[in-house]
Amino acid sequence: MRSLDEPAAPMTLQQLRAFLAVAESGSFRQAARGLGVSQAGLTGSLQALEAALGVRLLERSTRGAQLTAAGRQLLPRARLIAQETGRIRDEALQSRGSTEGGTLQVGLGPTPTAVLLQRVVPDFHARFPGVRLKLLSGFYEHLQPALQQGVIELAVTALPDEGVGPGLEARRLFRSELVVIGRPGHPAASARSLRELAACEWVLIGSPGGPGGTITRFHAEQGLPPPKIAAGCESFTQVAALVGATDWLALVPAVMVQRGLLGSGIAPLRLKERAPRLHNGVVRRTGAPLTPAAAAFAAMCESCARIAAPLAGLARAG
Secondary structure, eight states: OOOTTSOOOOOOHHHHHHHHHHHHHSOHHHHHHHHTOOHHHHHHHHHHHHHHHTSOOEEEETTEEEEOHHHHHHHHHHHHHHHHHHHHHHHHHHHTTOSOOOEEEEEEOHHHHHHTHHHHHHHHHHHOTTSEEEEEEOOHHHHHHHHHTTSSSEEEEEOOTTOOOTTEEEEEEEEEOEEEEEOTTOTTTTOOSGGGGTTOEEEEESOTTSGGGHHHHHHHHTTOOOOEEEEEESSHHHHHHHHHHSSOBEEEEHHHHHTTTTOSSOEEOOOSSOOOOEEEEEEEETTOOOOHHHHHHHHHHHHHHHHHHHHTTOEEOO
């Protein structure tokens, strides 16, 4: 390591890419092969990066390359720099109409997937045929870190009641209705009030504090004790399988039931109380300019929501 009195040599993108390759593969040999360089050249880049920063980033052992504390601290920033560098290239290509427009990574929540996916994605591909679109599915709590770390440029998803996380901003598109579901022939199928379901157990979708945990808020708003949670799930496929095979209940987007996306093993319960509605919107990093392709995708979602949301029985954002 250099002394504090020595001038620091500038670090380079090549050095950061070398660091990322070793950190993510855990092997100098695999990293060198992936980058198409010699191990000696890779080692030289890493040594130059460590000298520029004045800290050791990696330790070699019989188990491969291990990150030091400084290396673990650098890793998320190095990933963000690499991702932003790629977006600079993509933006330049897209702005001059190149057919090789790079990659756009977008997060989609369950309700926007049901309402917007089949309309927006084909139109986007027709407009940007050279852009490779990669879609990441999940609830907001899964998409938030990917947004903050720059893994995805934007997300279209249900928004948490407390607002989006630090460094993020959201534009609301529409509000979605939720409905209680059980299996056909459920003992409580004739219930017309949430209070009549007090003895039932529930499948929780996502985290208790996220949009998937709205069932807890639903009970609280009706002055009822917290629901009895039998299991937690991370996908609607799991929810449909559990609800269809047990007497457990779940609270899901009504549009997914209306369109048969949960299969024939579930049925809605017709309760008099309206479950809390969720705002769905476009989320992006504050102050980070979108590439032309990402900006177009967001605009297409907004335009499509004005048409598709009412047709799906959803309320426009207010």
